[in-house]
Amino acid sequence: MSTPNPNLAALLANDSDGWRATLADAVLHIRLANPPVNAINTAMWHWLHATLTAVDDDGAVRSIVITSDTARLFSAGIDFKELRKDDGASFGAPGDRRKLVRETLRLLYSVPVPVVVGVRGAAFGAGAVLPALADLVVGGPSTTFTAAEIDRGIVGGSRFFARLVGEPLMRKMMLLGCTVSGADLNRVGAFAEFVADEEIEAVALSLGERLAAKHPVVMRLMKRAHVEVENMGVIEGYSIEQKYSVIVPASVRDDLVPGPSK
Known part of the structure; x- marks a missing residue:
């Protein structure tokens, strides 16, 4: 496996307060x-944004796995202490926190390697958006998603949740601000794996290791295609x-399936 580029290496050597990250066998575990x-908080969004940007050009990372050090609570989401200090006057400006969050979530969605999120315990708001933007989600009996933005005077998150749980359950979550259980999330197919809580990480x-073992050229192209076709029609997406x-080089296909390239 190759070594990480200097930008990523520096970020891994200096964890943000709030994140811990390690890179082993091409799996970036955050x-x-x-x-x-x-x-x-804002510092954590900055670190995640910088890390995902560095991964974009780094062949040393072949998959990303996000979990929590806290068993009971995956994430409470946005730091509302900071949110109360933001009056929205700088919406869209270069230093705007909202823009930072939006761009970080865009990177998480489109980063060119597969992302796995293991959710143990409760995930609220932006904490539930992290798995909603992942490629694969692992959950268990303790996993819950809550979207209580309506009770905090915030509008947003519907498209994130709809791609994971479907339109009807998303509307229930968003309009009622209610909590959805791990069993219900599993029932609608939100999880790639539904396991005992202590096995989630x-x-x-x-899963991250299995994904990292796939050919990196094909994996990056497939991930790029998945992002591009998600909102297209069936035939348009297939094209x-x-x-x-x-685009896949013939030499890569020959390595994967010995014999003449078709």
Whole structure:
């Protein structure tokens, strides 16, 4: 495996207060570590934004796994102590916290390697958006998602949750501000794996290792295609996937399936 680029290496060597990160066997394991409730503050958004940007050009990372150091609570979401200080006057400006959050979530969604999130315990608001933007989610009996923005005077998050739980359950979550249980999330297919709570992190890391073992060229092209076609029609999306298949070098296909390239 290659070594991380200097930007990523520096970020890993200097964890943000609130995150802990390690890179092993091409799996970047990022842990939420901001007790007591793992609220995500501005410094944490900056670190995650910088890390995902560095991963974009780093062949040393082949998958990302996000978990929490806290068993009872995955994340309380946005740090509302900071939010109360933001009057919205700088919306869209370069230093605007809202823009930082939005751009970080865009990077999490589109980063060119697969993302696995293991959710043990409760996830609120932006804390539930992290798994909603992942490629694979691991949950268990203690996992819950809550979208209480309506009770805090905030509008946003519907498209994130709809891609994970579907439109009807998303509307129930968003309009009622209610909590959805792990059993209900599993019932609608939100989880790639539904396991005992104490197994969530290990299973998430195992999935990350399996993903990292795939050919990196094909994986990055497939991830890019998934992002591009998500909101397209069936045939239109398939044409994009065919385009990316053509890009795969013949030597890569020969390595994967010995014999003449088709």
